[in-house]
Amino acid sequence: DVKVTQSSRxxxxxxxxxxxxxxxxxxxxxxxxxxxxxxxxxxxxxxxSYDVKxxxxxxxxxxYSVSREKKERFSLILESASTxxxxxxxxxxxxxxxxxxxxxxxxxxxxxxxxxxxxLTVL
Amino acid sequence: xQKITQTQPxxxxxEKEAVTLDCTYDTSDPSYGLFWYKQPSSGExxxxxxxxxxxxxxxxxxxxxxxxxxxxxxxxxVISASQLGDSAxxxxxxxxxxxxxxxxxxxxxxxxxx
Numbered sequence: 001d002v003k004v005t006q007s008s009r010x011x012x013x014x015x016x017x018x019x020x021x022x023x024x025x026x027x028x029x030x031x032x033x034x035x036x037x038x039x040x041x042x043x044x045x046x047x048x049s050y051d052v053k054x055x056x057x058x059x060x061x062x063x064y065s066v067s068r069e070k071k072e073r074f075s076l077i078l079e080s081a082s083t084x085x086x087x088x089x090x091x092x093x094x095x096x097x098x099x100x101x102x103x104x105x106x107x108x109x110x111x112x113x114x115x116x117x118x119x120l121t122v123l
Numbered sequence: 124x125q126k127i128t129q130t131q132p133x134x135x136x137x138e139k140e141a142v143t144l145d146c147t148y149d150t151s152d153p154s155y156g157l158f159w160y161k162q163p164s165s166g167e168x169x170x171x172x173x174x175x176x177x178x179x180x181x182x183x184x185x186x187x188x189x190x191x192x193x194x195x196x197x198x199x200x201v202i203s204a205s206q207l208g209d210s211a212x213x214x215x216x217x218x219x220x221x222x223x224x225x226x227x228x229x230x231x232x233x234x235x236x237x
Contacts, residue, residue, distance in 0.1 A: 043214065
């Protein structure tokens with residue numbers, strides 16, 4: 001069974017703390033993504049990575065950093081948590097678009113596979 | 124700039140009726156894919172259906188079909204014979220292959236009434 005696992009479902013942190021959100025996938029996907037989900041705003045891309053040690057900024061990277069030391073693991077780091085970072089964080093992974101073909105296998109459309117989400121509250 | 128727009132924040136539908144959820148997109152990339160995801164109250168994101176920009180026929184997956192109108196840049200999701208279990212948040216998403224990113228709309232909350 002394919003799986004994207006996020007380390008924590010619920011976290012409560014204090015302003016100024018350093019926060020690590022971990023994500024692991026077992027599907028040998030090249031791409032990994034971090035989104036935050038807020039009511040009325042949908043999913044907004046924070047960072048993504050298409051290879052080990054490679055990263056690209058999404059639409060809202062400010063206040064976040066990421067690390068991808070191994071293909072299966074993608075970490076999101078909040079260097080100094082603030083209350084406006086209270087949100088649901090979703091990790092996702094997918095095959096590189098070059099591997100996309102007719103939808104005959106799981107992941108063949110290049111679709112994202114999501115983790116269960118990490119709900120972070122910053123007090 | 125790439126953009127996905129879902130103009131219906133919330134919708135109601137009677138059980139067993141069909142419903143259309145709207146999605147428009149904007150991209151300059153000639154090669155892209157369009158996706159719909161369902162998010163029930165449990166929070167998981169469930170992939171429903173995919174349409175490639177070069178696909179000639181509209182995609183169908185069981186009770187889900189994607190009404191793809193390329194010239195109008197719309198990719199509406201049609202759910203036939205709605206069921207109570209269809210009550211959820213629905214997100215339209217686009218993947219552009221040159222930029223290798225996924226963009227999501229703000230979502231539509233669907234409520235199916237018995």
